[in-house]
Amino acid sequence: xxxxDDDTPLDPAEMLALLERQKRQVTLSYVRPVxxxxxxxxxxxxxxxxLLWLARVVDWLPLGVAGTAFGVLLIASxxxxxxxxxxxxxxxxxxxxxxxxVYGISWSLSGAAFAAVGMGLIHNGLSPELxxxxxxxxxxxxAGIMYLAGAALWGERSQLVxxxxxxxxxxxxxxxxxxxxxxxxAVGGGGGFLVGGLxxxxxxxxxxxxxx
Amino acid sequence: xxxxPVIHAAARLRITATLATLPTGDRMSFPRLQELLDMTAxxxxxxxxxxxxxxxxxxxxxxxxxMPVTYLALSKRGRRAFEDYTDALRDLLGAxx
Numbered sequence: 001x002x003x004x005d006d007d008t009p010l011d012p013a014e015m016l017a018l019l020e021r022q023k024r025q026v027t028l029s030y031v032r033p034v035x036x037x038x039x040x041x042x043x044x045x046x047x048x049x050x051l052l053w054l055a056r057v058v059d060w061l062p063l064g065v066a067g068t069a070f071g072v073l074l075i076a077s078x079x080x081x082x083x084x085x086x087x088x089x090x091x092x093x094x095x096x097x098x099x100x101x102v103y104g105i106s107w108s109l110s111g112a113a114f115a116a117v118g119m120g121l122i123h124n125g126l127s128p129e130l131x132x133x134x135x136x137x138x139x140x141x142x143a144g145i146m147y148l149a150g151a152a153l154w155g156e157r158s159q160l161v162x163x164x165x166x167x168x169x170x171x172x173x174x175x176x177x178x179x180x181x182x183x184x185x186a187v188g189g190g191g192g193f194l195v196g197g198l199x200x201x202x203x204x205x206x207x208x209x210x211x212x
Numbered sequence: 213x214x215x216x217p218v219i220h221a222a223a224r225l226r227i228t229a230t231l232a233t234l235p236t237g238d239r240m241s242f243p244r245l246q247e248l249l250d251m252t253a254x255x256x257x258x259x260x261x262x263x264x265x266x267x268x269x270x271x272x273x274x275x276x277x278x279m280p281v282t283y284l285a286l287s288k289r290g291r292r293a294f295e296d297y298t299d300a301l302r303d304l305l306g307a308x309x
Contacts, residue, residue: 010222012215012301012304012305013305015220015222015225015301016301016302016305018222018225018226019225019226019229019298019301022225022226022229022230022249023229023233025248026229026230026233026248027233029248090244091240091241091243091244091245091247092234092238092239092240092241092244093238093239093241093283094234094237094238094239094285095235095236095237095238096235096237096238
């Protein structure tokens with residue numbers, strides 16, 4: 001795309017088009033990394049929970065291996081999110097820094113809180129069978145609430161949809177029992193992220209066509 | 213209707229439109245602004261100076277470690293001027309249809 005950076009004013013219609021194009025370009029610079037994050041998380045949930053499910057239904061996959069793979073996928077996604085998150089906000093400072101910092105820390109804090117509850121339950125005799133229902137659900141509920149908070153903070157509808165979906169997935173998955181609850185998480189949660197990513201890709205395509 | 217001559221130039225319209233996407237209370241660094249606009253540093257500086265002279269843009273100079281960084285934001289006056297300009301543009305186009 002070429003820009004006329006000189007002082008010559010264009011006619012009003014061209015100026016309005018230029019204005020819209022620039023606004024879209026700025027929006028796209030925020031949307032592009034979010035689309036990538038949705039794909040990363042979708043992949044992690046889908047693969048991770050399918051592995052956890054597989055470990056309980058086949059002989060060749062030990063639960064320890066599946067659990068480790070799940071942990072690695074999760075940590076990789078968290079690191080990616082942290083890096084991408086700081087990159088989205090790079091070069092901008094001011095009032096919104098507080099919002100961003102609180103939001104970022106809230107993920108770790110609520111993750112730790114939900115994990116602690118699980119530990120407390122296990123300590124008081126929660127069986128491994130029930131723990132395998134609790135942890136995925138607690139994780140989905142936590143993520144759901146965080147996405148709802150994100151939707152409120154940044155007025156972002158895709159996070160609203162994702163947040164509600166994760167709350168639904170988290171609350172219905174225990175009814176399927178173990179290990180099928182993992183499949184509900186994989187398809188519902190992972191699938192939700194992937195659809196979210198696709199939505200953004202389509203949004204960007206439309207944006208580019210509209211801006212051409 | 214008279215269109216604000218400070219904003220009514222392609223480069224300055226794009227600068228103002230980009231800074232207007234920031235929520236009030238936030239500022240954008242010069243390099244980030246340059247990246248979003250795809251303009252040369254010299255060209256961007258020239259136009260920013262005009263916007264600063266009109267008191268549409270507020271400049272904050274600070275340090276990140278030992279590196280000096282310039283942050284830019286629309287002033288209250290600049291944000292109002294941009295909204296007025298956008299309204300005027302839409303009015304003009306609406307009237308000509």
